[in-house]
Amino acid sequence: MRKAIILFTRAPIPGRTKTRMMPWLSPGECAGLHRAMLTDIAAECRRTEADLFVYFTPGEEEAAALLRPLFGEEVPLTAQSGADLGQKMFRAIAQVLGRGYDACVLTGADIPLLSAPVYERAFRGLASADLVFGPSEDGGYYLVGMKEPHPEAFQIPSYGHEKVLDNTLEGLRSAGLSVAFTDTLFDVDTHEDLLRYRDALCSSPAPDLRATGRFTADHLVLSIIVITYNEARTVDRMLEQMRPFRRGEGRTEVIFVDGGSTDGTAEKIETAGFRLLRTQKGRGLQLNAGAEASRGDILFFLHCDSVLPEDFDRQIRDIMIMNEYGCFGVRFPSRNFFMWTNRWISNFRAKRRAIVFGDQGIFLDRRLFFRMGEFPEIPLMEDYQFSLTLRSAGYRPVMARRRILSSARRYRGSTMTKLLRMKQMYELRRRYRRGEDPAELFEEYESENWEESVLPGRRRHRNG
Template sequence: MTVRKKKHNQAVIVFTRIPLPGQTKTRMMPYLDAEQCARLHTNFLKDIAVACRRSAADVFVYYTPERPAGILEEIFEYAKGFEVQKGDDLGQRMYVAIRDILEKGYEKCVLIGTDIPEIQAKYLKEAFAALDHYDVVFGPTADGGYYLTGMKKPLAETFEKQSYGHGSVLENTIASLESKGITAGLITELEDMDTREDLTAYRNRMRTERNLQYTYTGKYLMRTGRISIIIPVYNEEKTVGRLKEQLRGLKNHCEILFVDGGSTDRTLEKLGTEYRVIHAPKGRANQMNAGAKASSGDILFFLHCDSELPLHPLEEIRQVMKDHRVGCFGVAFQSHNFFMFTCRLASNWRAKHRKIMFGDQGIFIDRDLFFEVGMFPDMPIMEDYQFSLSLKKRKEKTGITKHRIYSSDRRFEGGSFKKLAVMAKMHWLRLQYRKHVSAEKIARQYPDIR
C-alpha cells in the first residue's frame, strides 16, 4: 500500500482485529452477546484513535482477519496505512509489523493492542521518550502482560519462545531480553479489558475519574449496564396486574424477577408465565436476597409491587449510577392529604441528606456492593433501614433520581388523624430499633396489612 508523505520520525502501530460479531472480545460472552462484543471493541478503537491522533506520530493499522478494512478505515481515517497481519503466531505477527514500519525509515516505533481503551497520547509520548534510554520499552498491564511494546530497531528476541495470555508474559520477556544484554524500560501500567470483571472495574473508575464518562467506551458502558428488577411479592393479587403492565415496556431492556414468598391468594395465577418467578421463604429480606442471587444484572433494583414507576426508570437509574454505587428514587403518594405530602418531604430529605433509604423508594445498588455489604439482613422488619445504616457506615454516597416513584398509601388508610398516628408509630418503631429493641419485638407492633 502506498504510504503518504511522512510527517514524523516516529510511528504507532495499532494491532487489532476487525470488530466483527463472534470474532472479537469473545471472553466477554455470554455476559455480552456477539453484537455487543463487537460494539464494545468498536468503542475501544474510537478511544484509541483519539489518543493516537494526539501522539505526534504517524499511525499504521495492522489487522486481522484478511478482508476489507472497512470500519477501521472510518475510525482511523488519518492513518498512513492499513495492512493485514502476517506471521504464524502472535509474536511473529507483531515482529513483522514493527520491522516493516522501521524499514520505512522511522526512528522509533511503538505497537499497541486494543484492549486498553484508557490509553492516552501522554502514554505514547512517554514510550517514545523512554526509547532514548532503552532498547525496548513496554507498557505493563495489571494482569502481568503488556499493552505496548516499542523499539528503535526490530528485535526478534522480544517475541522468541513466548506464549501469551498468562500472568508471566512481561516478566519472562524482560528476563529473556536482559540475559541477551538488551535493555528494557517500563512506562505507566494500565488496566486491560478482557472480562466482565474488567468492565465492572472500569465502571467503578468512571465514578472517580470523571473524564472516562465522556469517552466512547464510557458512554457505551453507561448505556448498557445490565439492570435486574427484583420484586418481592406475597398475596399481591390486587396490585400485581397493574405492575405487570408497567413493566411490559421494560422487559426487553432489563431482567425482571418476581420472588414469591408463598402467596395463598391469586398472585401466582395473575403473574402467569410472562415473567420469571422464583420462590423463597416469606420475608422481604429473604425474598430480595434470593432474587439478587438468582439475578445476572450489574445493577440490582428492588421494587415494591404496589409502586408506580416514572416514565423512564432505567435511564434514571443509569444516570444516578454513573456517579454513585447506590441510590433510590424520590418517593411520592397519590394523595393530596397534607400529612402524606409531609411524609413525602421527610422521606426524600432523609434519603438525600441523611443517606437513609426505605424500600418503597426503590433502592438500586451496584451488584458487587450489594454482596460486599452482606445483602439485606435476615430480619422480619427494618431490613431496609439496617441496610441503609450499613451503607452509611461504609460512607457510601447515595444518589437520588430526578423523578419520583409513587408508592401506595394503603398503610395510611383513613383520615388525617389515622395517617398521623401511623407516621408517629413508624417513627417510634425506628427509635426503638436505634435503642436496640429486637426486630422481632418491633415486628409484632407492625402488623402485615395483606
C-alpha cells in the same frame, strides 16, 4: 521528535472477535464492544502528537471496510505480516520507523483504560531508555516502544503466558538494552474483565464515560425484583409496567417473589407469564430469594405498589456505569402538605444522610449486595438496616433524576392520622437503633391500635 503509534487489532467481525465474552454477549454484541474500544483508542490517539498506523489481522478480507469508518481516511491500514506474533510486531515497528519517525509505540486493542497520558508517558520513557513497555497484569505487556528496531525484544519462543514480559526483559538485559515502563493496566477479554473496567470507572475521581463505558452501561444485565403479599389490587398495574421485560430475554429480567398471598396475587402473576418465586412471608427473605435466583449485574428491588418513570431502566444504567449504589426519589399521590413534607424529608435523607427505604427503589451492584451480606431477614427495618450497613462501609446512593410514585396507603386517614403515622415510624427507627426487638416493633406497626403507641402518655415504656 516525530512520534508514531501502531495499533494491532482484529477487525470487529461477529464471531471472530471478543469471543471470550460469549455467551454473556452475542457474537454481534462482541463485535459492538470491539468497535467501542477501537473508537476510544482512535480518540485517545488523536489527543497525542503521534501519527497512528493500524495493522490488522491478515486474512480478514472485510477488515479495511470495517476499520476505515472508525479511524478515518488519513490513517494507514496494513495487514500484519510474519510467521508469529513477535515477527509481526517487529516488522510493523521496523516499517514505521523506516518512514522517518524518531520513536514509535505498538499497542493492542484490548485495553479500554489506555489513554493519551499513558502514551505520552511511554514516549517520555524513550527519552532515557532504549525500549519502553506497558506491563499488563497477566504477566504480558500491552505496549512496547523503541527508537530503532530491536529484534531482541521479540525472540521469546511463545506468547500468551504469564512469563511473557519477564522472558522478554531477560533477553533485553542480556543484550545490554535499557528499559523504561509506563502504567500497568489490564486487558478486557471476559465478562469479569468488563465489570472490572466498570469498577475502575466507579473509583475514578473524574470518570470519563467514553464509547466503551456507554456500551457497558447498555449491556449490563438488570434484574428487577418485585416482592408481593396480597397485592391483588396493585399487581395489575405493576404487571403492565413490567410487560416490556416479561420474557426475560436480553439485558433485563423480572422476578416476582410472593410471600404466600391468599388473594390471587400469585395466580395473576403466573397468568401474565412472569417468573414467580414462592417463599414464606417476609420482605428481607423475599428480596434475598429474588437476588439469589437472579442473573443481573445490577439488582433493582421494587415494591409492588410503585409507579415507575417511563425511562427508569435507562436512568439506572446511566447511574450504575460509574457508581455502585443508587435509588430513586419518592413522591406520593397526595396534595396534603404533610405528605409533601414527607416526600421532601425522604429524599433529603437519601441524598444527605445516605438512608434509603424500600419504596424509593434501591438498586446496586450485585457483587456489592452479596458482599454486604444481603438484607437482614427481620420482620421490619430490613431496608433501614441495609442502608445503615452500606453507609457504615462508606457507600452513598446516587439519586436518579426522576421520582417513583409510591403508594400513600399506610398514611390513610386525616391529617392528624398521617402525622401520627410519621411520628410512629420515626419512633420505631429510633427504638430499633437502641436495640429493641424488630419482631415486637413489627407487631406494634401492624397493630389496629397503632395510634396508641405514639399518642402522648399512651406508649408503654421500654428499656433500651
